[in-house]
Amino acid sequence: MKTKWIAVTLIALLAALQARLWFGKNSIADYQSMQAQISELEQQNVNLKQRNALVKADITDLELGIDSMEERARHELGLIKEGETFYRILPRSNVNQ
Template sequence: MRQDKWITIILIALLCMLQYRLWFGKNAIPDYLKLKEEVKAQSAQNQNLAQRNSLLKADINDLKIGLESIEERARHELGLIKRGETFYRIIPANND
């Protein structure tokens, strides 16, 4: 009977130690949950970057293939015009 008490006490102490390590030790449940959220955020960021990369690849392919896209970029980004063209800028009226 006395030996059964000691075994029970030892088992309860081991259970308490394991529970402590599970909740408060290194790589415990709170650490796991924090890392899980960080992985989720990093995955979302990676997805956005992958989408941006695919758009940039499409732009690169378009620039390699067609002259129209080069001309469009020159017009919009650099403000260039062809010979013989007339450039008109329409300025919106201020509504002050």
């Protein structure tokens, strides 16, 4: 009779532990969810590191010379030098109107 109760107790304990493993807090589903979040955050970190590297390269270019500042001013602000002629080419759809 005593061994029967020990077996029943062990089976109940095993069932409780299995239920917690599959459905409780910190279960396998939670683990898989956390793994997905980790991989997403790692990808975001890679993207941010790339962006930081580009910004550092821009800073280095700006610190090293005026050529990069001139290039940036021309590209982003549309500035022209003294003595240069600016030509604006309009698309065909705007010429006919």
